[in-house]
Amino acid sequence: MSAIASPRPRASIETRNARLGVLLIAPTVLILGAVIVYPLLYAIYLSLFSIYTPTLKGNWVGLANYATLIGSRSFWGALGVTIVWTVGTLTVQILFGVAMALLLNQNILFRSLARGLVLFPYFVSTVVAVLIWRWLFNDLYGILSYLLISAGVVSMPIDWLGKMPNAMETLIFVGAWKFFPFVVIAVLARLQTIPEQLYEAATIDGAGAFGRFFDVTLPQLKDILTIVILLRTIWDFKEFDLIYLLTGGGPVNNTRTLPLIVYQQAFGLNQMGMAAAYAVAMMVAMLGFMLVYLHQARRPAV
Amino acid sequence: MIAAGRPTFVLLNVVTWALVFAISFPLIWMVVTSIRPEADLFTIPPSLIPRHVTFEYYAKLLWETPFPSYFLNSIILATSTTALVVVVGTLGAYSLVRFSYPGRETLAGLVLFTYLLPSVVLIIPLYLMMVRIGLANTLSSLVIAYTTFALPYALWLLRSFMAGIPEDLEAAALIDGASRIGAFVDVVVPQALPGIISTALFTFILAWNEYLYALVLVNSERSRPLTTGVMNMLITSFNIEWSLLMAASVMMSLPLVVIFGFLQSYLTRGFGAGGVKG
Numbered sequence: 251m252s253a254i255a256s257p258r259p260r261a262s263i264e265t266r267n268a269r270l271g272v273l274l275i276a277p278t279v280l281i282l283g284a285v286i287v288y289p290l291l292y293a294i295y296l297s298l299f300s301i302y303t304p305t306l307k308g309n310w311v312g313l314a315n316y317a318t319l320i321g322s323r324s325f326w327g328a329l330g331v332t333i334v335w336t337v338g339t340l341t342v343q344i345l346f347g348v349a350m351a352l353l354l355n356q357n358i359l360f361r362s363l364a365r366g367l368v369l370f371p372y373f374v375s376t377v378v379a380v381l382i383w384r385w386l387f388n389d390l391y392g393i394l395s396y397l398l399i400s401a402g403v404v405s406m407p408i409d410w411l412g413k414m415p416n417a418m419e420t421l422i423f424v425g426a427w428k429f430f431p432f433v434v435i436a437v438l439a440r441l442q443t444i445p446e447q448l449y450e451a452a453t454i455d456g457a458g459a460f461g462r463f464f465d466v467t468l469p470q471l472k473d474i475l476t477i478v479i480l481l482r483t484i485w486d487f488k489e490f491d492l493i494y495l496l497t498g499g500g501p502v503n504n505t506r507t508l509p510l511i512v513y514q515q516a517f518g519l520n521q522m523g524m525a526a527a528y529a530v531a532m533m534v535a536m537l538g539f540m541l542v543y544l545h546q547a548r549r550p551a552v
Numbered sequence: 553m554i555a556a557g558r559p560t561f562v563l564l565n566v567v568t569w570a571l572v573f574a575i576s577f578p579l580i581w582m583v584v585t586s587i588r589p590e591a592d593l594f595t596i597p598p599s600l601i602p603r604h605v606t607f608e609y610y611a612k613l614l615w616e617t618p619f620p621s622y623f624l625n626s627i628i629l630a631t632s633t634t635a636l637v638v639v640v641g642t643l644g645a646y647s648l649v650r651f652s653y654p655g656r657e658t659l660a661g662l663v664l665f666t667y668l669l670p671s672v673v674l675i676i677p678l679y680l681m682m683v684r685i686g687l688a689n690t691l692s693s694l695v696i697a698y699t700t701f702a703l704p705y706a707l708w709l710l711r712s713f714m715a716g717i718p719e720d721l722e723a724a725a726l727i728d729g730a731s732r733i734g735a736f737v738d739v740v741v742p743q744a745l746p747g748i749i750s751t752a753l754f755t756f757i758l759a760w761n762e763y764l765y766a767l768v769l770v771n772s773e774r775s776r777p778l779t780t781g782v783m784n785m786l787i788t789s790f791n792i793e794w795s796l797l798m799a800a801s802v803m804m805s806l807p808l809v810v811i812f813g814f815l816q817s818y819l820t821r822g823f824g825a826g827g828v829k830g
Contacts, residue, residue, distance in 0.1 A: 270732055271651025275659065278644035278707065285700045286666045289677035296676060306680065353568040357561075364568060366816050367576045373808050374579070375761040377779045378801040381786065382578045385585065385794050391594045393581065427575070488670035491763040495783065512672040517768060522676060529673040540668045544661060 296526040303520035315527035324503070324511065325528070329535065332507040335421060335493070336486045342426035343482060344475070347433025352467070354434065355441045365438070372431035376491040383424050383496065387411060414504045417497050421505055425492055429485075433478055440474040441467070480543040487536055508532040586610070586798035593795060609799040618773060619800060622781030629691050629777050630759040633698040637706045638752045642744070645710035646736060650719075660711070667704035671764050674700055679768055689772045697765040702755050709754065713747025714740070753811045760807060778804050 297315055301308035319325045354365050371379065386394050387410040395407035410420045448466045457465055490509040493499065499506030499514070506514075512532065516525030580600075585593065586609060588602040613619045648660055678697050679688075687693040717740060725735040741748070763779045770776055776784065782800045786792065 267651055267732065268653040271647045271653050271656075274643045274647035274651070277640045278647075278663075278703065279659070281640060281699055281703060282663070282666060285678070285696060286669065286674065286704075289674050289681065289700075290669070292677040292680075293673055296680075306683070350571065353564070353571070356564055356568070358565050358568050362816070364572045366812070367572050369816075370576065370579060370812070373757055373812060374805055375779060375808075376763060377761075377783055378582075378804055379578075381782070381797050381801050382582045385798065386578060386581065388794070391598075393598050396598060427578075484668050488672070490670075490672055495763070509670060509672040513675075513764075513768075516676050516679075522680070526676050529670075529676060532670065533673055536668075536670070540665065543668065544664055547664060548661065 293526045294530055296523055297530050299523040301522035303516065303522050306522070308523065311523065315524050316531070318524070319527050319531055324506075325531065327503065328506055328508050328511045331418075331503075331505060332487060332509075332535075334418065335425070335489075335505070335507055336483060338418070338422040339425035339429070339486055340479070340482055342422060343430040343433050344479065346426060347430040348437055348471070348475075350430070351434045351437035351441060352463075354438060365434075368434055369431045371428050372435075376428070376495060379424070379428050380492065380495040387420070411497055411501075413501055417501055417505050421493060421497055424496060425486065425489070428492060429482065432482065436474055436478045437471060440471055444470045477543070477546060480539055480546060484536060484539050484543065487539070488532075508535070582798045582801050585795055586802050588795060590793070590795055609793075609795045610803070612796060613799050613803065617785065617796075618776075618781065619785075619803070621774075622776055622778045623803070625691060625775060625781075626760060626778040629694055629698070630756050632691075632695045633702055633759040634752050634755045636695065637699060637702040637755050638748060641703060641706035641710050641751070642741070642748060644707050645714050646740060648707070648711050649714040650722075663704045663707050667701070667708055669700075671701065675764060675768050678765070682769055689770050689775055691770075691775050691777075693769045694762075694765055694775075694777070697769055698759050698762060701762075702758055705758065706751050706755050709751045710744070710747060713744055713751070716747075717743045750815065753815055757808060757811060 296308075298310065298312055299308040300311045300315070350368060354361065354368065358364060386392055389395065389407050389409065392407070394410075395404075398404045398408065399406075409416060411417050444467065448470070449462055452462045452466050488509055489507070490513065493505060493507055494510055494513070497505045499510045508528065509532065512525050512528045515521045515528055584600065584602055587605050587607065589604050589606045589608070592603060648656060648663075674697075678700070682688045682693045682696075687696070721739050721743065722735045725739045726732070730738065761779065762777075763783075766777050766780045770780065782797070782804060785800065786797060
């Protein structure tokens with residue numbers, strides 16, 4: 251038995267309370283069991299079958315799907331693409347997000363308006379974001395190519411999404427635009443709690459602006475940055491909407507990440523079992539980050 | 553704040569506002585495009601301020617496209633998901649914070665774990681389940697599917713809000729003879745209300761913006777929500793009418809602007825404590 255009821259005279263009340271606690275959590279447990287735990291186990295089970303999606307007829311194939319997957323170039327290729335995308339967009343998000351948070355923490359005019367505007371890309375639907383960027387990237391009348399040509403940076407309209415490495419760079423850039431506000435929100439909240447005295451002491455010790463940043467700000471931000479990097483790594487790794495809608499994995503699978511391949515296998519090629527195997531393999535690839543995050547997030551707050 | 557000289561102050565403002573403008577430019581361009589006649593769209597050089605303002609694309613959107621139906625579906629979908637998740641999540645979070653029973657900590661860990669799960673892993677079994685129980689192509693199937701990410705998210709947020717409520721008030725109510733449930737309704741819920749409202753608004757945004765489940769589970773015009781519906785307008789059109797699509801984007805973002813107005817002060821103050829770190 252674990253520590254439900256401590257051996258005190260009030261034990262009966264404690265037990266009754268425990269029963270009420272279980273009652274209150276019951277709907278949550280039932281729902282999560284039905285829509286997450288069962289489907290998750292079912293997905294693992296499905297990955298051992300060869301299933302044709304339209305008829306849902308399946309044959310037991312054991313670990314054959316996994317053997318195919320490990321031997322296939324498309325899995326390793328997609329894993330590589332996923333890593334390039336994640337590392338690329340995450341780096342830009344963190345660097346730009348921290349810089350923007352530092353600026354927005356300064357005493358600038360109309361500060362709350364500026365903060366509001368900066369956060370907006372994060373809350374707008376990915377569908378909307380993709381529509382806007384596709385319009386901005388339009389090859390004939392897109393404003394971006396026009397601005398770059400008139401500034402003399404390029405002489406021809408740029409093919410933003412149709413060829414490599416442009417497509418990956420564009421993807422990383424749009425991803426950074428969409429998701430960096432998350433970094434700003436988290437870092438800004440933390441910046442506001444750094445005691446003023448630390449900066450005063452550093453200034454008295456003769457530290458300049460850079461000195462204060464590296465000796466005071468950065469160490470204070472370490473914990474929140476760890477959390478933010480872990481969360482964003484997990485979220486960027488599993489990002490589907492933005493990539494699917496912006497490039498669809500192209501040109502020629504060059505931006506096809508693991509989530510896209512799962513979708514393609516299940517609903518494009520109609521191979522449910524194989525898709526499940528891809529999904530499980532993708533989860534295994536993410537598991538390390540998820541466990542580290544769980545460990546970090548469940549430590550008592552610093 | 554270290555007192556800065558006047559030139560530094562000016563430079564800081566110019567740099568910050570230039571960046572803010574660059575970040576919001578796509579959103580400004582969306583609005584400008586939506587109110588510009590098609591003929592003005594393709595002028596060289598493009599201008600930021602439209603010469604003629606027209607609302608014809610909004611009218612067209614409302615009267616000649618299935619957009620209103622998508623919009624209504626999204627409202628029903630996001631509201632139902634939010635209501636379900638907030639009620640279940642409030643009870644669950646209260647239980648996780650105030651009661652002790654075996655498995656509580658494991659459960660809290662599991663909730664956090666499910667919050668990180670990729671949708672593409674769950675979409676395959678959920679699709680099969682929906683087909684089997686005959687819910688495919690309905691809004692209900694999406695409400696069920698959306699709880700997979702919305703419930704863990706709401707639980708985790710609500711848990712941190714509830715943990716911040718002092719236990720003394722509840723204890724006082726209990727001593728005054730209130731039942732546990734009575735204390736919950738009269739003391740805890742009012743105290744947690746700002747947290748519950750914020751959670752509801754965040755959940756609404758998540759459900760409003762969701763794309764993948766809607767893409768896989770609903771394939772009928774009747775139950776399509778905005779995300780897949782508007783994307784369909786792009787895919788099925790013969791020649792892309794950018795003004796129309798931008799008008800759709802603006803309309804689709806309006807509820808977010810309203811919610812954002814409510815949330816902004818909260819976001820720039822305490823989100824770090826509540827939403828990021830559990």
